[in-house]
Amino acid sequence: xxxxxxxxxxxxxxxxxxxxxxxxxxxxxxxxxxxxxxxxxxxxxxxxxxxxxxxxxxxxxxxxxxxxxxxxxxxxxxxxxxxxxxxxxxxxxxxxxxxxxxxxxxxxxxxxxxxxxxxxxxxxxxxxxxxxxxxxxxxxxxxxxxxxxxxxxxxxxxxxxxxxxxxxxxxxxxxxxxxxxxxxxxxxxxxxxxxxxxxxxxxxxxxxxxxxxxxxxxxxxxxxxxxxxxxxxxxxxxxxxxxxxxxxxxxxxxxxxxxxxxxxxxxxxxxxxxxxxxxxxxxxxxxxxxxxxxxxxxxxxxxxxxxxxxxxxxxxxxxxxxxxxxxxxxxxx
Amino acid sequence: xxxxxxxxxxxxxxxxxxxxxxxxxxxxxxxxxxxxxxxxxxxxxxxxxxxxxxxxxxxxxxxxxxxxxxxxxxxxxxxxxxxxxxxxxxxxxxxxxxxxxxxxxxxxxxxxxxxxxxxxxxxxxxxxxxxxxxxxxxxxxxxxxxxxxxxxxxxxxxxxxxxxxxxxxxxxxxxxxxxxxxxxxxxxxxxxxxxxxxxxxxxxxxxxxxxxxxxxxxxxxxxxxxxxxxxxxxxxxxxxxxxxxxxxxxxxxxxxxxxxxxxxxxxxxxxxxxxxxxxxxxxxxxxxxxxxxxxxxxxxxxxxxxxxxxxxxxxxxxxxxxxxxxxxxxxxx
Numbered sequence: 001x002x003x004x005x006x007x008x009x010x011x012x013x014x015x016x017x018x019x020x021x022x023x024x025x026x027x028x029x030x031x032x033x034x035x036x037x038x039x040x041x042x043x044x045x046x047x048x049x050x051x052x053x054x055x056x057x058x059x060x061x062x063x064x065x066x067x068x069x070x071x072x073x074x075x076x077x078x079x080x081x082x083x084x085x086x087x088x089x090x091x092x093x094x095x096x097x098x099x100x101x102x103x104x105x106x107x108x109x110x111x112x113x114x115x116x117x118x119x120x121x122x123x124x125x126x127x128x129x130x131x132x133x134x135x136x137x138x139x140x141x142x143x144x145x146x147x148x149x150x151x152x153x154x155x156x157x158x159x160x161x162x163x164x165x166x167x168x169x170x171x172x173x174x175x176x177x178x179x180x181x182x183x184x185x186x187x188x189x190x191x192x193x194x195x196x197x198x199x200x201x202x203x204x205x206x207x208x209x210x211x212x213x214x215x216x217x218x219x220x221x222x223x224x225x226x227x228x229x230x231x232x233x234x235x236x237x238x239x240x241x242x243x244x245x246x247x248x249x250x251x252x253x254x255x256x257x258x259x260x261x262x263x264x265x266x267x268x269x270x271x272x273x274x275x276x277x278x279x280x281x282x283x284x285x286x287x288x289x290x291x292x293x294x295x296x297x298x299x300x301x302x303x304x305x306x307x308x309x310x311x312x313x314x315x316x317x318x319x320x321x322x323x324x325x326x327x328x329x330x331x332x333x
Numbered sequence: 334x335x336x337x338x339x340x341x342x343x344x345x346x347x348x349x350x351x352x353x354x355x356x357x358x359x360x361x362x363x364x365x366x367x368x369x370x371x372x373x374x375x376x377x378x379x380x381x382x383x384x385x386x387x388x389x390x391x392x393x394x395x396x397x398x399x400x401x402x403x404x405x406x407x408x409x410x411x412x413x414x415x416x417x418x419x420x421x422x423x424x425x426x427x428x429x430x431x432x433x434x435x436x437x438x439x440x441x442x443x444x445x446x447x448x449x450x451x452x453x454x455x456x457x458x459x460x461x462x463x464x465x466x467x468x469x470x471x472x473x474x475x476x477x478x479x480x481x482x483x484x485x486x487x488x489x490x491x492x493x494x495x496x497x498x499x500x501x502x503x504x505x506x507x508x509x510x511x512x513x514x515x516x517x518x519x520x521x522x523x524x525x526x527x528x529x530x531x532x533x534x535x536x537x538x539x540x541x542x543x544x545x546x547x548x549x550x551x552x553x554x555x556x557x558x559x560x561x562x563x564x565x566x567x568x569x570x571x572x573x574x575x576x577x578x579x580x581x582x583x584x585x586x587x588x589x590x591x592x593x594x595x596x597x598x599x600x601x602x603x604x605x606x607x608x609x610x611x612x613x614x615x616x617x618x619x620x621x622x623x624x625x626x627x628x629x630x631x632x633x634x635x636x637x638x639x640x641x642x643x644x645x646x647x648x649x650x651x652x653x654x655x656x657x658x659x660x661x662x663x664x665x666x
Contacts, residue, residue: 027360029382048613049362273649280381280645282613312613316606316660320653327649 007154007252009198012161015062019162022065022094023058024050026163028170033278038294040305043180044275045167048283048312052114054239055163055192055310056080056087056150062159063148064091072097077145079103079129079136081188081239082111083311084150089120100145102135104128108238110315128232129189129242151189152246161195167306168199179203181302184261186210186289186310187218188240190249196308197256206302207258210293212237212268217245218253219260236265236318239286239311261293268292273326275309276319284314340487340585342531345494348395352495355398355427356391357383359496361503366611371627373638376513377608378500381616381645385447387572388496388525388643389413389420389483395492396481397424405430410478412436412462412469414521414572415444416644417483422453433478435468437461441571443648461565462522462575484522485579494528500639501532512536514635517594519543519622519643520551522575523582529641530589539635540591543626545570545601550578551586552593569598569651572619572644594626601625606659608642609652617647 029044047055064076075098078088085101092099099120103112104127115122125135129150140147149156164183171180183200185193187209200207209218214233221227227250232241245253263271268285271292275283283291290307298305362377380388397409408431411421418434425432432453436445437460448455458468462483473480482489497516504513516533518526520542533540542551547566554560560583565574578586596604601618604625608616616624623640631638 024363027362027379027382029360030357032384046360049360051365053613276615276652277649280386280615282609282615316610316656319609320656320660323649323653323656327653 007157007198009202011154011158012165012195012198015158016162016165018065019058019062019159022061025166026050028167029279029281031279034274037274038305040302042294043167043171043304043306044279045163045306045308046281047163048281048287048309052083052086052090053311053313054083054087055160056083057090058162059156059159059191060084060087060091060148061094063153063155064088064095064097066155067146071146075099075143075145076148077101077136077139077143078148078150079132080150081241082107083239083313085115085120086111086118086313088148089115089118093119100139102132102139104132108313108315111313114313151191152248154248156191157194157248157252159195160192161198163192163308164196164199168203171304171306178304180205180306181304182206182208182298183306184208184210184290184294184298185308186237186240186286187245188286189242190218190245190253192308192310193218193258194249194252197252197258201256207256208293208298209253209258209260210289211260211262212240212289213262213264215241216260216262217242218250219262221245221250222254222258222260236268237286237289239284240289259299261296263289263292263296267296269322270326271295273322281309282312282314282319283309284311285318287311340490340531342535344487344491345498345528345531348491349495349498351398352391352395352492355394358499359383361500362612362614364612367607370607371638373635375627376500376504376637376639377612378496378639378641379614380496381614381620381642385416385419385423386645387416387420388493389416390423391495392489392492392524393417393420393424393481394427396486396488397421397428397430399488400479404479408432408476408478409481410434410469410472410476411481411483412465413483414574415440416572416646418448418453419444419451419646421481422448422451426452433472435465435472437465441646441648444646447646484524485581487581489524490527490581490585492528493525494531496525496641497529497532501536504637504639511637513538513639514637515539515541515631516639517541517543517623517627517631518641519570519573519619520578521573521619523551523578523586525641525643526551526591527582527585530585530591534589540589541626541631542586542591542593543622544593544595545573545622546595546597548574549593549595550575551583552595554578554583555587555591555593569601570619570622572617573622592632594629596622596625596629600629602655603659604628606655614642615645615647615652616642617644620644
């Protein structure tokens with residue numbers, strides 16, 4: 001773990017140079033209505049507009065791109081609830097490498113179809129992160145494929161951190177050198193928040209984790225002072241259901257003093273519709289969790305708040321359902 | 334008209350300098366799925382993320398910002414189906430000027446409420462552009478307010494042109510100096526397309542107008558070789574219903590050799606859902622007309638196509654309705 005903590009913003013900057021021109025420099029969006037609703041100056045990092053519709057493309061391409069020729073020849077395998085699966089399938093295709101993915105049986109069909117369309121072989125394995133990890137390791141043992149972990153890896157963390165690096169750059173450019181007081185990040189396994197912490201540490205920005213109630217592996221671990229497992233309950237945010245956050249990811253978040261926040265499905269659904277109606281961008285439920293947490297409120301009333309919109313892979317059926325529930329009053333006040 | 338034709342890209346560049354820092358430099362978006370659907374490399378200019386949710390903020394702020402102190406003291410008045418109304422109300426608020434707006438009785442409530450929230454006084458007048466223009470001129474005659482026309486004015490055209498200027502800049506930056514073969518622009522009165530033509534002329538880019546069937550004031554005029562009036566029929570694209578395009582706007586479009594395209598409501602609705610599902614951005618029906626036209630097909634199979642997403646002011650009820658109709662098959666093939 002001590003080696004893990006040696007990761008810092010220089011590794012993120014190196015990843016940014018490595019990825020330059022290969023990933024989308026996604027826009028940083030403002031919305032006057034969202035500012036009023038949240039009571040702060042809000043800067044949204046729209047990773048829903050990244051390749052494969054999520055920040056995961058960054059870490060996957062960074063990790064896959066650094067494999068040796070011998071490793072590439074063995075093929076790669078991963079496990080994911082959806083977006084990392086798509087990201088690895090995409091990165092593998094970019095590099096002409098064979099890829100296999102273990103996905104949960106309840107993964108949204110929009111994500112499964114996308115993985116298959118990208119040319120990866122899908123195996124279904126249970127509904128928890130542990131079950132699909134076991135399945136992926138079995139494939140690796142059988143075929144010799146290299147495992148690309150979804151979050152607990154320095155190359156993944158540094159790659160995901162590049163999204164936060166761009167967000168801070170955009171804020172500083174637009175404000176003439178000012179920075180964010182707070183940054184809210186949805187947390188599954190902790191890849192994007194660990195990368196965010198490495199960047200935020202150089203800005204004295206308070207980082208908040210946003211997780212669904214019952215799927216709060218990061219919040220529970222931060223409060224316990226050690227990495228603990230949870231039994232993820234049902235949630236609209238299908239991307240935020242790991243049993244455990246990564247060891248490296250937890251160590252970085254703990255050292256950075258991340259404050260945990262939790263939201264429920266109604267808040268996530270309302271946040272998705274609020275972002276759609278006011279910022280005119282489509283996020284998936286997991287991607288709306290940060291906005292949901294910020295709407296609920298951040299301690300101390302930070303003046304300038306960054307929020308990571310982590311992904312946009314959501315079925316139109318889900319959007320339709322949420323619109324029918326929340327469209328007349330996207331937020332409650 | 335000959336004086337009008339002296340407008341050129343230098344006026345757009347001057348407007349861009351005038352507006353620098355006061356309007357959003359909206360993102361230029363890519364979508365691999367949209368590329369496949371349209372059969373070209375597609376670059377979307379997301380003016381739905383502009384202030385007040387539409388490109389109209391550019392022309393309005395440019396025109397209002399150039400008023401003299403004496404003119405400001407008289408207040409301003411305009412007429413609009415919605416987005417120009419919001420833009421003028423917003424520009425007036427930015428400059429502390431009183432504003433009145435004549436809007437059609439069938440304007441979407443989301444647009445009317447926004448105008449009122451921005452502090453402008455709304456008068457309802459019929460459903461056609463002619464009726465609301467008469468009402469606005471009556472207000473001007475009575476109060477001495479300065480009329481800010483919605484499209485037929487050099488400052489408006491130059492201001493709207495800045496969106497196209499940014500689009501070409503983004504394409505050239507991303508491609509290492511290449512340009513667009515085609516540019517598709519939804520047309521109401523012709524403000525954004527006239528500005529687009531001034532910019533496209535320096536790139537040898539073919540410009541296409543996209544209008545709803547029955548509301549094809551530009552297409553009918555281009556084909557007649559002179560500016561003609563239409564009786565706008567019902568359309569989902571509430572922003573594209575003028576009786577006539579502007580005189581200046583037509584002259585510029587005609588000189589530039591704009592090719593007219595027409596789309597129906599189903600194509601517009603499917604395009605809106607397609608953009609939402611694949612580019613993850615919310616546009617209003619008028620803003621989806623360019624995508625609808627490009628999906629239908631562009632002559633000669635241009636390789637690199639720019640499409641102006643003109644605005645995003647659409648009620649969640651409309652989005653919900655369109656999702657229920659088209660979400661399972663956002664495009665037909």
